[in-house]
Amino acid sequence: MRILAWLARALVFFVLFAFALNNQHEVTLKWFFGAESRAPMVFIVLVVFALGCALGALAMVPSWWRHRRRAALREATDTPAPVTDAGPASEPLPAHPPREGL
Helix, strand or coil, X not given: CHHHHHHHHHHHHHHHHHHHHHCCCEEEEECHXXXXXXXXXXXXXXXXXXXXXXXXXXXXXXXXXXXXXXXXXXXXXXXXXXXXXXXXXXXXXXXCCCCCCC
16 A cells, blocks of 8 residues: 555656656747846746645644634633642653654
């Protein structure tokens, strides 16, 4: 199954690479008030894609903040489970596991 996934990724890469090679001719962008700029089409497509990704992430920020506030509120209102006394050497477990790599 991993081989099929890597073959699919390679296929997508080569299709996009061929698309970029076929669109190297220069394009003129006509802005407002008669301004224009020239660039290879592949760069324009790349810039528009990057702007779309950035705007999509920015559109999700309010939702992320709302979910973080709800999670923090839920964590603050939850009461921890009672810890049973297993002896003097036992320590209570942390509320959640350590987050490594973040």
